[in-house]
Amino acid sequence: MFGRNKDKEKNNKQYREIIRDLALTKSALDTAYSNFENVVNPDLIDCYIYEVNSAQKRYKFLLELMREMEKNK
Numbered sequence: 001m002f003g004r005n006k007d008k009e010k011n012n013k014q015y016r017e018i019i020r021d022l023a024l025t026k027s028a029l030d031t032a033y034s035n036f037e038n039v040v041n042p043d044l045i046d047c048y049i050y051e052v053n054s055a056q057k058r059y060k061f062l063l064e065l066m067r068e069m070e071k072n073k
Contacts, residue, residue, distance in 0.1 A: 011069065018066045025062060029055035 032055050036048035 015069050018062055022062045025055055025059045
């Protein structure tokens, strides 16, 4: 009985952490897009392309993780 509550509590904590990470990643993605749109230096353009791609992949990963957790509730 107590084991289930601990597991449920642990899953809720992990779910909240994923939601928080999604919000942080969305903010990082918005910042990377904004920076990309405002630079003219070719090196910085490349840098922000990599940042955007990285943030997009992290966001996709976290979103899939969140959906999997929702499915298993």
